[in-house]
Amino acid sequence: MKSSYLINLTLWSIINTMLFLSKVNSQTFYPPDFPIISPQLMEAYIALQAWKQVITSDPNQFTANWQGPHVCNYTGVYCAPAPYDPFILTVAGIDLNHANIAGFLPEELGLLKDLALFHINSNRFFGVIPDSFVHLKFLFELDISNNRFSGPFPSVVFFLHSLKYLDVRFNEFDGKIPPQLFELKLDALFINNNRFHSALPANLGNSPVSVFVVANNDIRGCIPPSLANMAETLDEIILSNMALTGCLRQDIGLLRGLTVLDVSFNNLAGPLPESIGAMRNLEQLNVAHNKFSGQVPSSICSLPKLENFTYSFNYFSGEPLVCLRLPGNDDRRNCIPNRPFQRTPEECSNFYVQPISCGSIQCLIS
Ligand SMILES: *[C@@H]1O[C@H](CO)[C@@H](O)[C@H](O)[C@H]1NC(C)=O
Numbered sequence: 001m002k003s004s005y006l007i008n009l010t011l012w013s014i015i016n017t018m019l020f021l022s023k024v025n026s027q028t029f030y031p032p033d034f035p036i037i038s039p040q041l042m043e044a045y046i047a048l049q050a051w052k053q054v055i056t057s058d059p060n061q062f063t064a065n066w067q068g069p070h071v072c073n074y075t076g077v078y079c080a081p082a083p084y085d086p087f088i089l090t091v092a093g094i095d096l097n098h099a100n101i102a103g104f105l106p107e108e109l110g111l112l113k114d115l116a117l118f119h120i121n122s123n124r125f126f127g128v129i130p131d132s133f134v135h136l137k138f139l140f141e142l143d144i145s146n147n148r149f150s151g152p153f154p155s156v157v158f159f160l161h162s163l164k165y166l167d168v169r170f171n172e173f174d175g176k177i178p179p180q181l182f183e184l185k186l187d188a189l190f191i192n193n194n195r196f197h198s199a200l201p202a203n204l205g206n207s208p209v210s211v212f213v214v215a216n217n218d219i220r221g222c223i224p225p226s227l228a229n230m231a232e233t234l235d236e237i238i239l240s241n242m243a244l245t246g247c248l249r250q251d252i253g254l255l256r257g258l259t260v261l262d263v264s265f266n267n268l269a270g271p272l273p274e275s276i277g278a279m280r281n282l283e284q285l286n287v288a289h290n291k292f293s294g295q296v297p298s299s300i301c302s303l304p305k306l307e308n309f310t311y312s313f314n315y316f317s318g319e320p321l322v323c324l325r326l327p328g329n330d331d332r333r334n335c336i337p338n339r340p341f342q343r344t345p346e347e348c349s350n351f352y353v354q355p356i357s358c359g360s361i362q363c364l365i366s
C-alpha cells in the first residue's frame with residue numbers, strides 16, 4: 001500500500017517536473033539541483049513565481065526572498081501537511097497583510113490548490129479575483145480587504161464550499177450584491193466600503209453568518225424581511241451609511257443573540273420597534289441619522305447589557321426617563337420637548353404633518 005503510493009508519488013513528480021519544465025518561463029531562475037519535493041510544492045513554486053513577476057512595487061521587500069524552490073521559506077508563505085495526506089507538505093497559507101504591495105493576482109494562483117488562508121489586506125492589488133480560484137477547494141478564509149480590486153462582485157467565491165470568512169471591504173467593487181452570497185455557509189461577511197448599489201437581496205436571511213457588515217455602499221430599498229430568519233446565528237449587523245428606506249419590522253426582535261445593531265445614516269422611518277427590547281444581549285445600538293419618530297421604547301433603554309444607544313438626528317417626540325439615565329445618552333436633534341439641542345419647532349411640525357404609515361411604504365428588494 002505504502003510503496004505503491006510512493007511509486008505513484010514518484011511518477012507524479014516526474015510528470016509534474018516535465019509539466020513544470022514546460023511551463024516555467026525561461027526568465028525564472030531554475031537551479032540544476034532543484035529537488036523533487038512534492039508536486040504540490042512545485043506547483044506552488046510556479047504560482048508564486050508567476051505572482052512575483054506581476055508585482056510592480058514591493059516597497060517593504062516582502063517578496064525579496066521569493067527565490068528558489070523552497071517556497072515554504074518565502075516571507076508570507078506558510079506550509080503545512082496536506083489535508084488529504086499528512087505526509088505531503090503543501091502551501092496552506094498566504095499572509096501578506098499590510099505589505100503595501102502593488103500588482104495583480106495571476107491565474108497561476110489557482111495552482112495553490114491546498115490553500116486554507118489567503119490574506120492580503122492593506123495592499124495595492126488591483127484587477128479581479130482570477131477564475132482559477134475555483135480550484136481552492138480548501139479555502140477557509142479569504143481576506144482581500146483594503147486593496148483596489150474592482151468590477152462586479154467576485155463570483156468565483158460561490159464555488160468555494162469551504163469558505164467561512166469572506167472579507168472584501170474597502171475595495172472598488174461595484175454592481176449588485178448577488179443573492180448567491182447569502183446561500184454560502186459563511187461565518188463572517190464584510191462587504192462594506194465598496195461601490196455596490198441597488199437593493200439588498202430578498203434571501204439575505206438565508207445566510208448563517210454571525211457577523212455581517214455592508215455599510216458605506218449605495219444600497220437602496222428596505223431591509224429584507226428575511227432578516228428575522230437569522231435569529232439562530234446573527235451576532236453583529238452593521239447597515240450604516242447607505243440609502244435604506246422603509247421601517248424596522250416588529251419581528252426584528254427575534255434576533256435575540258444580537259450584540260451590535262447599527263442602522264445609522266439611512267432614511268429609515270416609523271417607530272422604533274418595542275421588540276428590540278427583547279434583544280437581551282444587545283450592547284451597541286445605533287439608529288442615529290434616520291427619520292424615526294414617536295416614543296423611544298423604554299424596553300430598549302432597560303436592556304441589561306446596553307452600553308451605547310445613539311438615537312440623535314431623528315424625529316423622536318419623547319423618551320422615557322430610563323433612557324436619560326443611560327451613560328452617554330445622545331438624544332440631540334429630535335423633537336423631544338424640554339430637551340436641549342432639539343430640532344426647531346417648524347422642522348418638527350412639518351415632519352409630523354404627514355405621519356409615516358409603515359404599511360403603505362413600497363419596499364424595494366432585489
Ligand atoms: C529554510 O528555513 C529554515 C529555517 O529558517 C532553514 O533552516 C533552512 O536552511 C531554509 N532552507 C533553505 C533551503 O533556505
Ligand SMILES: *[C@@H]1O[C@H](CO)[C@@H](O)[C@H](O)[C@H]1NC(C)=O
Binds near residue numbers: 286308309310327328
Ligand atoms: C457611542 O456610539 C457612537 C456611534 O458609534 C459614538 O460616536 C460614540 O462615541 C459612542 N459613545 C460612547 C460613550 O462610547
